[in-house]
Amino acid sequence: MNTPIKKKPVPREDDWIEKIYVMVRRIPKGKVTTYGALADAIGSRLTSRMVGWAMNKAHTAKPKVPAHRVVNRNGMLTGKHHFATPTLMQELLEAEGIRIEDDKIKDFKTHYWTPS
DNA sequence: TCACTGACCGTGG
DNA sequence: ACCACGGCCAGTG
Structure with missing residues (x-):
């Protein structure tokens, strides 16, 4: 009979990685979040380090992931060094109305967005 | 095959 | 207040 294609010819990313991308894309414009917050929001044994690793290959994800809205807990x-240009991340954030000084977000908690 | 690294964070001394 | 270490997953040499 018609053998259902059980196999996965489409190499979809691991579930937890996909969830991270979805979560990041849900970040409202002008808002930012942290790696730890995403890891905690997804739960599991995910850690902030894994989020960063996922972000590293996020540029291959489609649609593209606004990784510039993800910073560490220090804001x-x-x-930024992983973007096309070392200043691109800052420019993108500033374009959304976020003030940045010395590679650090000013009023970080004001722009902080909690994954829900 | 084993060991180390990575866009981090929390805890302990 | 500062320094050191563990933890989780996948990829690379």
Whole structure:
């Protein structure tokens, strides 16, 4: 009979990675969140380090993930070096009305968004 | 095959 | 207040 394609010819990313991408895309414009918050929101044994690792290959995810809205708990743009240009992350955030000084978000908690 | 690293965070001394 | 270490997953040499 018609053998259902049990196999997965489409190499979808691991579930937890996919969840991270979805969560990041849900971040409202002008808001930011932290790696730890995403890891905690998804739960599981996910850790903030894994979120960062997922972000590393986020540029291959489609649609593209607004990784510039994800910073560490210090509000520092730790991942800016991984963007096309080292200043792109800051420019994107500033374009959304977020003030940045010394690679750090000003009024971080004001722009902080909690995954829900 | 084993060991180390990575866009981190929390806790302990 | 500062420094050191563990933890979780996947990829690379």
